[in-house]
Amino acid sequence: MSSKYGEWSGPLCIRDWMILLCVVQIKSECLTCRNAAAVFDMSYFGKFYLVGPDAKEAADWLFTADVSTSIGKTVYTCMLNSRGGAESDLTVSRIESSPQGSSLTPTFEGDGYYLAVGGGVAQHNLSHITSVLQDRRLNCRLLDCSAEMGMISVQGPLSRAVLQDVLDVDLSNEAFPFSTHQVVKAAGHWVRAMRLSFVGEMGWELHVPREACVPVHRAVMQSGAKFGIANAGYRAIDSLSIEKGYRHWHADLRSDDTPLEAGLAFTCKLKSKIPFLGREALEAQKARGLFKRLMCFTIDQKVPLFGLEAIWRNGKVVGLVRRADFAFTLNKSVAYGYIRDPEGAAVTTDFVKQGEYSLERMGVSYPAKVHLKSPFDPSNKRVKGIYE
Secondary structure (H helix, E strand, O other), X not given: OEEOOEEOOOOOOHHHHHXXXXXXXXXXXXXXXXXXXXXXXXXXXXXXXXXXXXXXXXXXXXEOOOOOOOOOEEEEEEEEOOOOOEEEEEEEEEEOOOOOOOOOOOOOOOEEEEEEEOHHHHHXXXXXXXXXXXXXXXXXXXXXXXXXXXXXXXXXXXXXXXXXXXXXXXXXXXXXXXXXXXXXXXXXXXXXXXXXOOXXXXXXXXXXXXXXXXXXXXXXXXXXXXXXXXXXXXXXXXXXXHXXXXXXXXXXXXOOOOOOOOOOHHHOOOOOOOOOOOHHHHHHHHHHOOOOEEEEEEEOOOOXXXXXXXXXXXXXXXXXXXXXXXXXXXXXXXXEEEEXXXXXXXXXXXXXXXXXXXXXXXXXXXXXXXXXXXXXXXXXXXXXXXXX
């Protein structure tokens, strides 16, 4: 009997069968997303509005990226503490005030931003933002609409074909490019559609008022039936996201990790003159060098990795795995962990490339390959709708 990790030996007990069935289901969901289209219920996400006369000043200070772009743009960014540690990673969309005053399109004075954050850390984000706003005495409000809206994410190479029959707008690359959002109608209901992905595929998130979630989901599934669409769960998201190299705050990104260490320097507006919380710490770190760096590792042996495995380089332990899973398209286990130089020097690209690595799992060492970028679609073509 085969599993994702190889061949089962000996008789299968009930627990083995349950594990095997779960693995088969997760694999099916992952490959359906990679080859057709999958639907993820992301309604547990936190959904906040930062609005008011001082909202732009607040956004400039809170977010590492420049989110005060044109209305309709969505930006992936971090929020930091004063030490430069990441308190969150999230998406921020600039919005305009609407006379309707609904949970989807609020009414406000000044500037407005829509924040979508991981549900497990929504309260942490809310507390962090509230504390910063109070400390700086800014005239703006943080509105929590998490319970008033759902989120349906449709991802995969056929997601455009599925959604073109559901949404009343042109979904071409020219009309609806990556990292943009529009308020549109889905099966007769107003939704905010965002072209984003947390799994590394072309796709859209539909941010839907609570009362419209069921009819919109039904319309998506009805349209997608002829394309082989499937519902997919969080275990599939874990596998797909680590395969693409996306970060999970609380695992491979924490409040004691900086964006520079985590490979997220592109989220930081260091080339601008805009001050932001944690900027001074990042500039100091950039000047002295990085003494730990998050790296991607793969192993060819099909054994499960769970996190906290030791990372060996040239016969010395240089770190621990923070997060690991099996990547079904790559067909191998993938792990992410921070490494350090045992001699106390900065971790340079040359240091990374010149080492021989292995991961120690339960006392057994497995040869590992290190990657400076995710080995899956390193040029980011798929999220842009480029499939070759």
